[in-house]
Amino acid sequence: MNKIIELKQVYKDYPQAGTLQTVLHDINLDIFPGDFVAIVGPSGNGKSTLLNLLTGIDHPSRGDIIVNGTHLQNLSNKKLTAWRGANVGIVFQFFQLLPTLSLLQNIVLPMEFLGKLNKSQRKERGTQLLERVGLADEMHRLPSHVSGGQQQRAAIARALANDPPLIVADEPTGNLDATTAEAVFELFAHLRDQGKTLVMVTHNETLANAASCKIEIRSGRIHADSSPEPYF
Numbered sequence: 001m002n003k004i005i006e007l008k009q010v011y012k013d014y015p016q017a018g019t020l021q022t023v024l025h026d027i028n029l030d031i032f033p034g035d036f037v038a039i040v041g042p043s044g045n046g047k048s049t050l051l052n053l054l055t056g057i058d059h060p061s062r063g064d065i066i067v068n069g070t071h072l073q074n075l076s077n078k079k080l081t082a083w084r085g086a087n088v089g090i091v092f093q094f095f096q097l098l099p100t101l102s103l104l105q106n107i108v109l110p111m112e113f114l115g116k117l118n119k120s121q122r123k124e125r126g127t128q129l130l131e132r133v134g135l136a137d138e139m140h141r142l143p144s145h146v147s148g149g150q151q152q153r154a155a156i157a158r159a160l161a162n163d164p165p166l167i168v169a170d171e172p173t174g175n176l177d178a179t180t181a182e183a184v185f186e187l188f189a190h191l192r193d194q195g196k197t198l199v200m201v202t203h204n205e206t207l208a209n210a211a212s213c214k215i216e217i218r219s220g221r222i223h224a225d226s227s228p229e230p231y232f
């Protein structure tokens with residue numbers, strides 16, 4: 001089966017205190033379409049760095065990263081931004097919705113950047129996505145006027161705006177209480193059932209165990225014997 005994410009001998013160094021610190025060492029990783037991968041491990045061990053590399057937000061110091069058939073190292077920053085908009089939906093711990101825009105306007109924005117739908121199509125799709133995550137009644141509210149769980153559901157709708165095959169989430173339930181976290185996680189599981197590939201950093205052991213595969217990062221290395229298998 002074709003891989004949706006392939007990392008080959010990936011290293012990441014950061015300058016720290018006048019030297020280069022290697023925070024990811026020789027990462028080799030294959031993720032298949034439909035996988036639901038949880039990335040776990042202690043704080044400061046390289047999980048977010050790994051996510052940032054496979055979304056092209058950051059660049060590896062060495063090694064190859066191929067996502068959905070594209071070698072990310074071949075793209076300029078401008079092309080990477082456009083590529084990301086079409087191929088990856090990103091969900092953050094602190095939601096990162098634009099505070100002056102309504103939930104619906106937040107969801108419509110990535111569609112505007114992609115430029116494939118006209119205004120009424122964007123509005124219709126945004127409305128449908130917000131309905132899908134249970135926010136039909138809140139769509140015209142500002143992020144600050146809804147709860148954290150509702151903001152995160154809106155952020156998931158935003159990640160789906162351009163129908164990307166891959167959803168990447170960095171501790172998406174880290175700022176939510178246990179019940180709300182479970183509801184948000186259910187939403188991710190549902191997306192996996194619809195054929196999306198999900199890669200999620202989480203500190204929540206229960207949620208990680210519910211993913212189809214768990215990868216543990218320790219001291220910048222893949223620790224456990226936990227290579228993802230094709231889901232379907």
Ligand SMILES: Nc1ncnc2c1ncn2[C@@H]1O[C@H](COP(=O)(O)OP(=O)(O)OP(=O)(O)O)[C@@H](O)[C@H]1O
Pocket residue numbers: 014015016023041042043044045046047048049050
């Ligand atoms: N832009 C940067 N410049 C320098 N060092 C960085 C940078 N980003 C991350 N680091 C360092 O890289 C290491 C790994 O950080 P990373 O954020 O990937 O860890 P993490 O496992 O996601 O941690 P947490 O669970 O606390 O979010 C840390 O030592 C961190 O200080």
